[in-house]
Amino acid sequence: MADLSSNFVGIKSPNPFWLASAPPTDKEYNVRRAFEAGWGGVVWKTLGLDPHIVNVNGPRYGVVYGADRRVLGINNIELITDRPLQTNLDEITAVKRDYPDRAVVVSLMVPCEEPCWNEILPKVEATGADGIELNFGCPHGMSERGMGAAVGQVPEYIEMVARWCKAATQMPVIVKLTPNITDIRYPARAAKAGGADAVSLINTVSSITSVNLDTMSPEPSIDGKGSHGGYCGAAVKPIALNMVAEIARDAETAGLPISGIGGVTTWRDAAEFLALGAGNVQVCTAAMVYGFEIVKELKVGLSDWMDSAGYDSVAAVTGRAVPNVTDWQYLNLNYIAKAKINQDACIKCGRCYAACEDTSHQAISMGEGRVFEVIDEECVACNLCVDVCPVEDCITMEQMAPGTVDPRTGKVVEEEYANWTTHPNNPAAQAAE
């Protein structure tokens, strides 16, 4: 069985699955249950200075459903901990004492003033916690008070606070990044410049999940009004994967440890985050929807896959896909494929036809008896037919062998790699040597 143990910036945990800073980790009771279920670590829900904040007393979550009320995404307007600082510190101390092998990282959010950080950091360190995560991501409520995403959106602030923290504590410092920016590389670079040991991302995405058309209030609605919240869950995973990859392949931040967050629901999601450069992953929404027991599937699934794929440690997976993330201009324009429909598997729904005929390249014909066939002369291999086909592997993209003629262009498929940078249509192209 593959070794799932994780060492993330010196913080050891028996597996790479941490619960993210959020309601599941907001008190001792939950965290003990999580550890009993098998979670490798937690990031304790964000602490702040007293007097503690308060939460709304109405709905704090909104939801986006798929079929059968499957939760695709949740947004929330919950703030940081709404309990006294000392209560949390006492509980963290007790939990860490009883679970020395698990990772206990404490999320923090205090005003952007050095004395505030200097006040809270020794208290956290005294609990025996393994590290801190700076919450520069929370997009709602706290950001209006100059904290959370309001810090995370200004790289200079990130660097400044990270530097204060590194100076004031021995604990590893993880900077949690907000996705509510235009280019994730800048805040990541700032964190690194400030001396942070790692970044974690993504925090939630600013969002309104729905509007109640009877009351004309956004959901979740508090007395007829709604506020934007932070979106999370499976729906945000593609955004998170891209941001993780951007940091992993950026020359300035290459090698900076990343804790991957955003819609991890199954072991496969976790493996994808690892492959794109994450050292471990944090989970929240899946646990909030299904409970802590999902970690059993996460652990077994990842381990089984690592065994079958020949990876003996989590570290061996980390970053494996990063070299294959590139810019569009470097994609091989001589790679030519055509869609192929397996007539034996086809159930004749015609979705490929409707998609191609109405919205793509008119490259699928509909014949007698609802026989759908690809017109190679028109097919640009866009993949939409594959995407909309309800039958797995019924439509596949088949690469054309070099030397054959692409019936669409009438040109011979070249074997050599060639990209946009040398393409004759590119005004800035450099002539190939």
Added chain:
Amino acid sequence: MANDQWTPGVVSGRLPADQLAENFGDLHPLMDAHEALVAADRCYFCYDAPCVTACPTSIDIPLFIRQISADGTEGAAKTILEQNILGGMCARVCPTETLCEEACVREAAEGKPVEIGRLQRFATDTLMARGVHPFSRAATTGRRIAVVGAGPAGLSCAHRLAMHGHDVAMYDARAKSGGLNEYGIASYKTVDGFAQVEVDWLMKIGGITVEHGKALGDALTLDGLSGEFDAVFLGIGLGGVNALRATGEDKEGVDDAVNFISELRQASDLSSLSVGRNVVVIGGGMTAVDAAVQSKLLGAENVTMVYRRGKDRMSASEWEQDLAAQKGVRIIYGAMPVAVHGNGAAQDVEFEYTRDAGGKLEGTGETFRIPADQVLKAIGQTLDGVPDDLEISGGKIAISGAGRTSLEGVWAGGDCAAGGDDLTVTAVAEGRDAAEDIHQALSA
């Protein structure tokens, strides 16, 4: 002494009232809203969907299912009812397993089609429960049309004509409107008096009068109607029944399955209905299955359905045959009745096995007897009460185009007209199409 399943003869009260109520409950219970959403999500919204092609009324099935998914159930109902004004009944009685659901691509993919029939019922029942009638009449045209027969074809025709602003006088031989919806379909397919509820709802369009107890060839003549009205539509169904052509057909206990079903449908107290201990149903259609299953549900000990040809030729669908088997009906294929034996009352039926001799059915000479105190004949109905000057084809009123008969100004549709399957949904389509044709003819 109370009767039970083993009481000899044809008697009532074989089962306690609560058991009868359970037996005759809804065969396909109404979906709840969440169930409908989950079922609707399975629809692939196929291009040029095969289910629509398979529907005799061409309901835009992917559209109405998408409307259900998108929380537009009343809109979904309107999509259905625009094509099929009796969409509520069709959702209950259509053999969807041989129509839309057989054509569903998920049937091909997984052997589990989208539950189109139940989704249709969800939509139409939702709308009807709100008492909404989503159609209104065009400005009145002053044209008057007689519709003879208030069954599915007649109702469909009348509604469409009324929508176009014509005034419709509908006549029916029976005491209630609805035709076979009211008198001829198994009770568990249309519980809680749905046939009448639907008729009442349909009549909300306005512009339709109905007179009961008036049949063609009796109180009405085609000549008289043609003279009085701008057009006539005949949706009179098949009033006669085929003879068994076996000796002893006149014995006590031998009845037409349609009568048995009709009495059952009109009964206010199921425990007052008589049923044999040993029931034999002769025939292989829906009516045979409906009669056989209901006999069993009334408490008959043994119910046997005997069909003269093989299973593959049976007009009742595979699904209907399975239903019968599941309810405890024994089905014998490939045997034809020779004689009903008994001293005054039926005691057993003698059958002869058959074989297919180059397309022609013939007896093998081997016979057997099945005990029977009740024999129900379900071997097809015949056209009845039609004037001689109307051209007949294959035992039905000959038609061309959208239900035009050989007589100028007379249209026909439903079971009485040639062509098409004898299904409620086919009758609705034919009534609707004839109405459109009449409207065009009158507007010309």
